[in-house]
Amino acid sequence: MRDRIFPRSGYNASASSTAGPQGDYAEIVYLGAVTGGWGTSDENFSVVVTPTSSPSPSWNQSFLAVNASSWAQTAADGFFGLAFSTISDAGANTVVETMLWDGLLDAPRFAMYYGTEFSNTGANADGSGPGDGVLTIGGSREETYVEGAEAGTTWVPLVLLDGQTEYQVWRGKLLSISASRTGDGNGTTTTTIDTATAADAQAATESSVDFYNTYAVFDSGAGSMSVPESQVDAIYEAIGLWSYRDILERGRVPLCAEFNSSWSVSFHFQGDDAADASDVRTVTLTGDQLARPGFANGRQDTCWPPFEGGNGDGFFLLGTPLLNKFYTIWDFGADKVEAYKPQVGFGKLKSGL
Structure with missing residues (x-):
């Protein structure tokens, strides 16, 4: 059964030269399960943008460096909060609002297309796979996805x-x-x-x-x-x-x-x-x-x-x-x-x- 355990990669502050100081410890209760960790930040957050010729923005992002969770079977490295930062813990503001407040977004919105595969959504090592959903931060693509x-x-x-x-x-x-x-x-x-x-x-x-x-x-x-x-x-x-x-x-x-x-x-x-x-x-x-x-x-x-x-x-x-x-x-x-x-x-x- 060991080969079926999702290989998670935790955040290692000591391995990052841009890591911020450790903050408070917090636990988040969500749908009956608990996730906990220390509030921290890193100055070297970045994303790949499209078109690829555009410069990639980087910013200082606060987050919860999780070291304990009862979500044992979740095939993911963590949770990507999309609610409002007013309910964040340990000073960890959301990625979307942090980018919004830093002036990094074209529009104050994000959008989601879930794709057609809702069960086996993991990608292969080369980035391919059945998970064809798209999260757009800083805009939306109605002309691509929406009838009318x-x-x-x-x-x-x-x-x-x-x-x-x-x-x-x-x-x-x-x-x-x-x-x-x-x-x-x-x-x-x-x-x-x-x-x-x-x-x-x-x-x-x-x-x-x-x-x-x-x-x-x-x-x-x-x-x-x-x-x-x-x-x-x-x-x-x-x-x-x-x-x-x-x-x-x-x-x-x-x-x-x-x-x-x-x-x-x-x-x-x-x-x-x-x-x-x-x-x-x-x-x-x-x-x-x-x-x-x-x-x-x-x-x-x-x-x-x-x-x-x-x-x-x-x-x-x-x-x-x-x-x-x-x-x-x-x-x-x-x-x-x-x-x-x-x-x-x-x-x-x-x-x-």
């Missing part, structure tokens, strides 16, 4: 929670979720789960919950879509194919054949003007886009349930099952923290991508 370019992009503005003065994560306000299904010659049926119907659906079995403050965090590091426990049954009822309790408690196994384009789930987010009820930004996934094979002991004819319960009230975590179906653009809106007006763009991928 800018016109094919839906923008979801970020919001601050009560009492917050700076952004922490990529969080939008979720107004409702709707599920549409096309029946056998009976037209299309749409069920909306909003602040009223979701509360009513749980009234008989659960205490009153304030659904008027519901938010969704877009997380490129999360491998699922998790929702409040108080809303998960209503979401599955709206889809109309399975009962979440049957899947969770009674052995019901969703078949991949049930994930098709005859049904869809839409997320409806608040737009720029909170006072304008018509300013709603909608992101939709069809059933076939939600298919993730391998649910029942790896069986390829069974698919993972599209949503997981367990979150606290008002909190949706939307990870890669949503994000990898779009070209996503993460725009700060400005290069100064006090002027930030961040938003996330969801671009419909061109055919074949």
